[in-house]
Amino acid sequence: MAAERITVYVDGAAVTVSANDSAASAALQAGIGYTRLSPITGEKRAPYCMMGMCFECLMVIDGVPSRQACMVTVRPGMRIERQTGARVLS
Amino acid sequence: MTQTADTVVIGGGVVGSAIAYGLAKRGARVTILDEGDDAIRASRVNFGLVWLHGKGDGMPAYGFWTRRSTELWPRFADELKAETGIDTHYVKSGGLSYCLGETEYARETETLQRMREQAERDPYETRMVDRGDLMRMMPGVTFGAEVLGASYGPHDGHVSPLNLLHALHTALMRLGVDYRPGSSVLEVTPAATAGGGFEVRTANETFSTPKVVLAAGHGIMPLMRPLGFEVEILAERGQIMVTERMAPMGLLPANGVRQTAEGTLLIGTTNEDAGYDVSTTPQAGASMVRRAIRVIPALAHVRVVRTWAGLRTLTKDESPIYEESARYPGAFLATCHSGVTLAAVHATDLADAIYNGKLGADIEPFHSQRFLDTKHGR
Numbered sequence: 415m416a417a418e419r420i421t422v423y424v425d426g427a428a429v430t431v432s433a434n435d436s437a438a439s440a441a442l443q444a445g446i447g448y449t450r451l452s453p454i455t456g457e458k459r460a461p462y463c464m465m466g467m468c469f470e471c472l473m474v475i476d477g478v479p480s481r482q483a484c485m486v487t488v489r490p491g492m493r494i495e496r497q498t499g500a501r502v503l504s
Numbered sequence: 505m506t507q508t509a510d511t512v513v514i515g516g517g518v519v520g521s522a523i524a525y526g527l528a529k530r531g532a533r534v535t536i537l538d539e540g541d542d543a544i545r546a547s548r549v550n551f552g553l554v555w556l557h558g559k560g561d562g563m564p565a566y567g568f569w570t571r572r573s574t575e576l577w578p579r580f581a582d583e584l585k586a587e588t589g590i591d592t593h594y595v596k597s598g599g600l601s602y603c604l605g606e607t608e609y610a611r612e613t614e615t616l617q618r619m620r621e622q623a624e625r626d627p628y629e630t631r632m633v634d635r636g637d638l639m640r641m642m643p644g645v646t647f648g649a650e651v652l653g654a655s656y657g658p659h660d661g662h663v664s665p666l667n668l669l670h671a672l673h674t675a676l677m678r679l680g681v682d683y684r685p686g687s688s689v690l691e692v693t694p695a696a697t698a699g700g701g702f703e704v705r706t707a708n709e710t711f712s713t714p715k716v717v718l719a720a721g722h723g724i725m726p727l728m729r730p731l732g733f734e735v736e737i738l739a740e741r742g743q744i745m746v747t748e749r750m751a752p753m754g755l756l757p758a759n760g761v762r763q764t765a766e767g768t769l770l771i772g773t774t775n776e777d778a779g780y781d782v783s784t785t786p787q788a789g790a791s792m793v794r795r796a797i798r799v800i801p802a803l804a805h806v807r808v809v810r811t812w813a814g815l816r817t818l819t820k821d822e823s824p825i826y827e828e829s830a831r832y833p834g835a836f837l838a839t840c841h842s843g844v845t846l847a848a849v850h851a852t853d854l855a856d857a858i859y860n861g862k863l864g865a866d867i868e869p870f871h872s873q874r875f876l877d878t879k880h881g882r
Contacts, residue, residue: 453749453767472748480748480807500751500767503802 422492437494438464438471438483446496449473449483453500473497505709509535509682511858512704512713514689514727515720517547518665518843519850521672523719526855528679535682535711537689537704544722544739544780547843549814551744551772552665552764553757554845556628557599557657561615564623565869566823570842571627572866573849574659580848581663587678590671592663593765599660600638600758602799604650612655630657644754648798654758662757664765665844672847692716692727694832701834702731717858718837721817722780732831735872737839740816741776743788748807761796761803769806771796775816784811816841819872826854826870828863836863 418433424444431440438461441449448458450472461471464484473483474495483494513524516538524534539545556574560567574596581594603609613632620626633641634653676683687706695701701714718724722737749767763769774788789811797804817839819825824840836858840846857863863871 453751478805500749501806502751503753503800503806 420488420490422488422490422494424494425496431488433488435488436464436484437473437475437481437486437488437492440488440492441471441473441483441494448496450497451499456499506703506712507535507709509533509711509713511535511715511717512537512702512711513717513719514692514704515718515723516673516683516685517543517545517719517721518669518672518847519547519721519838519840520717520719521669521676522843522847522850523717523838523855523858524681525672525675525679526851527859528676528681529851530855530859532859533680533682534676535713536676536684537687537706537711538683538685539688539720539723540686544782544815546721546814546817546841547665547669549742549744549812550665550844551742551762551770552662552844553599553759553762554594554596554661554663555599555657555759555842556659556845557601557630557655557759558615558619559842559845560622560627560823561619562622563821563823563869563874564619564627565866567619567623567627569824569849569866569870570845571659572853573846574661576848576852577661577663580851584668584671584675588671588674590667590674591765592667592671594661594663594668596659596661597756598656598658599662600633600654600656600756602654602758602760603652604648604795604798606652609652616655628657629659630655632656642754642756645800646802648801650798660757662762662764663844668844668847689720689723689727692718692731692835694731694835699833702832715834715836715858715861718835719839721839722815724837724839728837731835731837732829733827733835733837733872735825735837735839736820736875738818738820739778739780740818740841741778741782741813742773742816743776743784743792743811743813744770744772745789745792745808745811746770747803748809750806758799760792761799768809769803771803771808780815782813782815784813817843820875824870825872826863826867827872828861834861 429444462468471483475481479501510533559570691705693703704711747769829835
């Protein structure tokens with residue numbers, strides 16, 4: 415049974431993905447390339463293990479930073495954003 | 505085959521390494537016998553404060569000794585950096601102990617006053633700061649409503665304990681110290697003739713030495729009696745949490761929370777009697793986090809990455825013990841729970857004293873003899 419198609423926003427751009435997809439998968443489908451910059455080196459990083467182990471896919475999801483995008487299932491209207499550098503405490 | 509050394513240091517944690525570093529710099533040919541990665545190693549689990557604050561209540565000598573170490577630390581850190589290229593991340597930032605509510609504030613004020621009066625001159629120079637002061641000192645931080653102020657110690661600071669141990673070990677290699685991991689000491693035997701030195705035996709080797717230093721934390725216990733030492737060392741469990749990396753917050757280190765140079769926050773700690781059990785518990789985690797959030801409410805949104813537990817090497821009065829065996833001169837014992845804070849003074853004054861074979865007036869008060877005087881017992 416094919417999953418429902420929904421729309422999420424990756425760095426502001428609308429992308430239609432399967433309702434079963436993870437936020438990391440949505441980011442990859444959106445073709446944004448890297449999904450965060452390392453807080454130490456500033457290096458570009460992207461999802462790697464896709465199963466919650468490597469913490470490479472940390473993104474800002476619905477305004478909450480440092481979420482493991484591969485472990486978050488998309489919801490209609492979800493905002494998925496690249497994380498730049500270290501999180502700022504606010 | 506029996507091997508020889510000028511001094512055998514038993515224990516390669518931050519205490520043994522600092523002493524060995526000082527001895528080697530003075531020209532001694534030193535062998536360190538260390539356990540393996542499964543050792544109970546306080547050096548690899550601690551919070552990383554270089555801390556004068558609160559040390560020596562009831563024993564001003566410990567306050568002065570710690571103050572001396574805080575004075576030596578900047579140069580010690582520079583020296584290690586120059587010799588090894590490893591930055592210990594030491595910063596003499598000043599340090600805080602937060603007070604939540606009036607009772608804590610009053611109690612802390614009283615403690616500072618009491619400790620100041622115990623000493624002939626004040627080694628601490630601590631003072632109480634109020635909420636307004638804290639906001640001026642750390643303009644980027646929003647404090648919880650219960651934070652009335654803190655005690656502030658100008659000589660306090662923090663360091664990466666892992667980098668410190670790494671730097672010490674690297675420096676030891678450069679100085680030609682014979683460092684042997686995986687070499688648990690089974691036995692130290694004084695020679696049959698007085699002044700004949702000691703035989704130190706591991707599973708595979710025997711070392712003959714005129715001087716031996718027991719600096720192995722909890723590992724001292726099974727080795728000390730044949731050398732004429734009789735000290736009591738307690739294990740106290742402390743749990744620490746580490747968060748994700750954050751942008752620098754301009755936070756001064758405090759005894760419950762500090763931001764490392766890498767950006768992570770360390771949140772601690774507990775004082776538990778759990779024998780040699782190094783498990784972590786959700787209860788301890790919850791209580792540490794609860795207090796940290798009462799101090800800085802925005803921490804509620806920060807992700808905790810890991811919690812770990814370690815064992816402090818405590819004496820009954822929490823002050824160090826340094827002594828030379830009366831029965832077997834040449835055998836020294838050094839134990840403390842503040843191996844990081846005291847590393848600088850261990851590498852200089854204590855190493856000097858051991859090198860010269862005489863623990864002088866500044867070190868004498870730390871003899872375990874003090875426990876026979878009931879005033880110091882707990």
